[in-house]
Amino acid sequence: MTARTHAPFAALAPWTDRAGRISWLKLAVFLACCAPAVWIAWRWQAGALSPKPVTDALRETGDWALRFLVAALAVTPLRHAARWNRIYLVRRMLGLAALAYALAHIGFWFAQEDFVWRTILMESILRVYLLVGWLATFGMIALGATSNEAAIRRLGSARWNNLHGWIYAIALASLVHYFMLIRLDATQAALMAGLCALFAGFRALRKRAGDFGALSLFALALVAGLATALIEAGYYAFATGADGARVLAANLDFSFTVRPAWWVLAAGLFMAFARLARDLFRPSPFPRS
Numbered sequence: 001m002t003a004r005t006h007a008p009f010a011a012l013a014p015w016t017d018r019a020g021r022i023s024w025l026k027l028a029v030f031l032a033c034c035a036p037a038v039w040i041a042w043r044w045q046a047g048a049l050s051p052k053p054v055t056d057a058l059r060e061t062g063d064w065a066l067r068f069l070v071a072a073l074a075v076t077p078l079r080h081a082a083r084w085n086r087i088y089l090v091r092r093m094l095g096l097a098a099l100a101y102a103l104a105h106i107g108f109w110f111a112q113e114d115f116v117w118r119t120i121l122m123e124s125i126l127r128v129y130l131l132v133g134w135l136a137t138f139g140m141i142a143l144g145a146t147s148n149e150a151a152i153r154r155l156g157s158a159r160w161n162n163l164h165g166w167i168y169a170i171a172l173a174s175l176v177h178y179f180m181l182i183r184l185d186a187t188q189a190a191l192m193a194g195l196c197a198l199f200a201g202f203r204a205l206r207k208r209a210g211d212f213g214a215l216s217l218f219a220l221a222l223v224a225g226l227a228t229a230l231i232e233a234g235y236y237a238f239a240t241g242a243d244g245a246r247v248l249a250a251n252l253d254f255s256f257t258v259r260p261a262w263w264v265l266a267a268g269l270f271m272a273f274a275r276l277a278r279d280l281f282r283p284s285p286f287p288r289s
Contacts, residue, residue: 014026014030014093015027015030017089023086023089025086025087025089025090026089026090026093029090029093029094030093033068033093033094033097033100036060036061036064036101037061037101037104040056040057040060040061044056044057054108054111054112055112057104057108058105058108058109058111058112061101061102061104061105061108062101062102062105062178062181063188064101065098065099065101065102065104065105065174066098066174066175066178066192067098067192068094068095068097068098068101069094069095069098069140069167069170069171069174070171070192070195070196070199071094071098072091072094072095072098072167073167073168073171073195073196073199073200074195074199075087075088075090075091075094076088076091076199076202076203077198077199077202077203077271078271078274080202080206081202081217081271081272081274081275081278082271082274082275082277082278083278092147095140095143095144095147095167096144096147098140099140099141099143099144102136102137102140103137106137128180129176129177129180129181132173132176132177132180133173133174133177135173136170136173136174136177139166139167139169139170139173140170142163142166143163143164143166143167143170146160146163146164168196168200168203171196172196175189175192175193175196178192179193179235184240186232186235186236186239187232187257187259187260188260189235190228190231190232190235190260190261191228191260191263191264193228193231194224194225194227194228194231194260194261194263194264195264195267197224197227197228197231197264198220198221198224198264198267198268201220201223201224202217202220202271205220213275213279214272214273214275214276214279217268217271217272217275218268218269218272220268220272221264221265221267221268221269221271221272222265222268224264224265224267224268225261225262225264225265225268226261227264228260228261228264228265229248229251229259229260229261230248232247232259232260232261233245233247233248
């Protein structure tokens with residue numbers, strides 16, 4: 001459902017479609033993209049953050065940058081699995097939201113370092129996790145700068161698609177940066193890594209098979225869920241010396257929480273059932289007599 005807005009404002013509003021009408025999907029996603037920033041700002045103003053609000057904002061903007069990046073990766077799988085073409089309207093918005101939170105993340109890091117540029121430069125070179133973070137950010141800037149129709153015309157469709165195919169490498173660098181920063185709780189990092197594995201697997205299936213059925217998506221869901229469990233166990237075994245087998249066994253204990261592997265499995269099964277529903281309820285190409 002759409003409604004027409006007033007020109008020329010319609011051309012600039014991020015919640016309108018190409019015809020200048022309000023897209024309620026784009027408006028909802030736009031508000032969702034702004035909500036974390038508003039929440040951080042409100043808590044800061046209300047004194048609800050810790051005694052180090054810059055550090056809190058630094059951490060939370062980094063978290064949201066990765067979340068929106070993963071959300072952008074989810075658009076294409078959802079579009080093809082459920083034949084929901086309209087969701088493609090928000091892919092650019094989600095990617096730009098990820099870039100905006102990444103730039104805010106860097107700004108808060110500058111503030112945490114008191115804008116001492118010599119220290120910032122040296123830290124960026126000498127600390128591997130910062131260097132990896134910078135590589136991810138520069139990649140996101142390149143994608144953000146070319147996320148417009150003019151760039152597609154200038155680069156050509158093939159070159160533009162090749163450039164934006166680097167989003168998975170950017171996501172991988174972002175995950176490495178994230179894993180190197182966390183200390184004890186790798187729950188969210190494992191979840192984001194598992195979702196990226198799920199969406200990358202979907203992309204690999206499409207490149208290899210072109211189109212595929214629900215059965216392939218069910219298999220992909222199982223593989224991605226298992227990969228998530230292994231990623232989490234591997235991190236704890238490497239970073240803390242924990243027994244990897246015990247960490248894997250914790251996925252079967254629902255006393256306290258649901259481990260990331262199950263959420264990734266659920267996301268994969270959702271895509272599989274969406275594809276199954278699409279196949280079952282797709283109108284027949286032959287008219288009924």
